[in-house]
Amino acid sequence: MNRLPPTVGLGFKPEHFADIVRRPGAVGFYEVHAENYMGAGGMPHAMLARLHDDHALSLHGVGLSIGGAGDLDPDHLRRLRRLVDRYRPESFSEHLAWSSHGNTWLNDLLPLPYTDATLATVAAHVDQVQTALGCRMLLENPATYVTFEASTWSETAFLAEVVHRTGCGLLLDVNNVFVSAINHRFDARAYLASFPLHAVGQIHLAGHDTEDLPTGPLLIDSHGRPVADPVWTLYAEVIARTGPLPTLIEWDANVPPFDVLLGEAGRAEAILAAASGKISHVA
Amino acid sequence: MSLEPDHQALQASFKAALRHEAPPAGLVGVDDDDRALRFAVYRNNVQYGLSRALAARFPVVERLVGPAFFRAMARVFIAASPPRDPVLLGWGVDFPTFLAGFPPVAALPYLPDVARLELARGRAFHAADATPVAPEILTSSDPATLRLDLHPSVEAFTSDHAAVSIWTAHQAATPPGPLRAAGAECALIGRRPDHTVIVEPIDTGTHDVLCALVAATPLGVAAERGDPTTALTLLLRHGLIVGAATGEPR
Numbered sequence: 001m002n003r004l005p006p007t008v009g010l011g012f013k014p015e016h017f018a019d020i021v022r023r024p025g026a027v028g029f030y031e032v033h034a035e036n037y038m039g040a041g042g043m044p045h046a047m048l049a050r051l052h053d054d055h056a057l058s059l060h061g062v063g064l065s066i067g068g069a070g071d072l073d074p075d076h077l078r079r080l081r082r083l084v085d086r087y088r089p090e091s092f093s094e095h096l097a098w099s100s101h102g103n104t105w106l107n108d109l110l111p112l113p114y115t116d117a118t119l120a121t122v123a124a125h126v127d128q129v130q131t132a133l134g135c136r137m138l139l140e141n142p143a144t145y146v147t148f149e150a151s152t153w154s155e156t157a158f159l160a161e162v163v164h165r166t167g168c169g170l171l172l173d174v175n176n177v178f179v180s181a182i183n184h185r186f187d188a189r190a191y192l193a194s195f196p197l198h199a200v201g202q203i204h205l206a207g208h209d210t211e212d213l214p215t216g217p218l219l220i221d222s223h224g225r226p227v228a229d230p231v232w233t234l235y236a237e238v239i240a241r242t243g244p245l246p247t248l249i250e251w252d253a254n255v256p257p258f259d260v261l262l263g264e265a266g267r268a269e270a271i272l273a274a275a276s277g278k279i280s281h282v283a
Numbered sequence: 284m285s286l287e288p289d290h291q292a293l294q295a296s297f298k299a300a301l302r303h304e305a306p307p308a309g310l311v312g313v314d315d316d317d318r319a320l321r322f323a324v325y326r327n328n329v330q331y332g333l334s335r336a337l338a339a340r341f342p343v344v345e346r347l348v349g350p351a352f353f354r355a356m357a358r359v360f361i362a363a364s365p366p367r368d369p370v371l372l373g374w375g376v377d378f379p380t381f382l383a384g385f386p387p388v389a390a391l392p393y394l395p396d397v398a399r400l401e402l403a404r405g406r407a408f409h410a411a412d413a414t415p416v417a418p419e420i421l422t423s424s425d426p427a428t429l430r431l432d433l434h435p436s437v438e439a440f441t442s443d444h445a446a447v448s449i450w451t452a453h454q455a456a457t458p459p460g461p462l463r464a465a466g467a468e469c470a471l472i473g474r475r476p477d478h479t480v481i482v483e484p485i486d487t488g489t490h491d492v493l494c495a496l497v498a499a500t501p502l503g504v505a506a507e508r509g510d511p512t513t514a515l516t517l518l519l520r521h522g523l524i525v526g527a528a529t530g531e532p533r
Binding site for chain 2: 036038039040043044045063064069073075100101104105106107112113115118146147148149150183184214215218220
């Protein structure tokens with residue numbers, strides 16, 4: 001299940017529903033967070049069904065805690081399976097992170113050390129998800145603020161090995177790469193040079209905020225502003241190597257009018273068009 | 284699958300540190316301050332995200348106490364009743380009980396009932412779908428044995444306080460003037476076919492009839508509790524009767 005068109009998509013915001021219905025096909029696909037559609041019925045499902053009538057759909061989970069040390073929540077896997085069966089999304093993706101522990105939901109994408117042991121756990125969890133959902137999933141690289149002394153694998157080698165062991169695909173979040181590179185003082189281009197690009201099935205782009213620590217800048221993956229210029233540059237470099245890939249603009253905080261999101265989408269569309277040698281035709 | 288004890292222990296210490304000041308051991312950083320400032324991003328994300336989720340569920344409670352007070356109160360509630368799974372639309376069912384036992388809001392005795400009303404609205408918003416039937420259903424059968432299927436969103440709400448008036452007065456962002464309400468209040472809560480959630484004030488007699496109808500009591504029996512006219516009119520007007528049958532309940 002990775003049938004998204006190699007075009008630009010937007011994160012769906014209910015406040016944009018009327019704009020979206022008025023302009024079907026304004027972008028190539030929409031992404032929704034799976035956990036927002038786990039009620040029985042009503043407006044959320046009515047909107048999602050209507051959205052999917054006209055557009056490809058990327059189902060993005062934030063609740064599986066794939067990097068958690070404990071077992072995956074079987075109830076949550078069943079809820080996801082119900083959504084997949086009901087809507088037949090063109091893609092399912094989740095995060096290399098953990099967010100629950102010992103019967104508590106922590107509501108954030110938390111970082112994990114990269115070791116042989118965590119690799120085995122993550123690979124087993126990805127296998128379990130793909131079996132439960134009956135499809136290949138995409139695993140997303142995280143934005144992180146801390147790293148661990150215990151890590152013995154680089155993040156890119158860790159992800160490549162998860163792909164090798166499970167056959168999953170990857171969701172490359174270019175903003176996350178840039179945020180982590182600044183935060184941990186490594187070279188984003190070197191990271192991307194070692195990233196298993198052959199496995200990438202989708203790209204995420206988003207804006208970030210900047211804090212100043214006594215030891216230097218700390219970028220926050222806030223999804224509340226336009227994509228930063230250096231992230232656009234890295235994105236263009238990736239697309240020049242891979243060719244056009246489904247690309248999502250994420251904007252989750254301080255959500256702007258729909259036209260602002262279309263402006264961001266147009267910028268990505270131009271980069272995709274340049275890579276495919278086509279003339280840009282932004283809706 | 285094998286569980287890595289080190290990984291379990293590390294995540295347990297990380298989770299514990301989200302509630303305290305010092306970061307967990309084993310983080311890379313220039314010095315302790317650097318590690319603490321970096322780790323604080325996660326602590327803030329968790330608190331802020333859950334506090335906003337709670338405020339989205341209880342917007343009128345937030346208006347009644349103010350955003351700053353609500354944030355501080357949310358911290359206490361989050362520590363006492365953290366979410367158990369990632370489906371946050373199911374979180375907060377014990378918030379009214381928490382409010383009833385939280386001394387700083389003891390001067391607002393109606394607050395738990397306002398929270399209960401907001402919970403009922405949330406349940407109605409996410410309730411299963413069902414299609415209304417034609418009004419003729421009411422006249423086509425013997426009311427003595429006719430049982431109505433109400434939409435899954437329908438609830439009969441009651442409060443010993445003026446929770447319905449208070450909730451209604453705080454729908455606008457601007458604070459209301461003095462309220463003339465006092466005493467117990469009731470409401471019909473449900474979701475219309477256009478997905479709008481309604482809160483219709485009703486008298487106690489109509490509330491009693493509605494309770495009977497929700498329990499699938501035959502119409503004729505429910506009418507012994509009070510005049511059913513208002514309840515039936517509201518249910519029909521909002522498309523909340525989704526089926527009917529005569530005889531024993533299914």
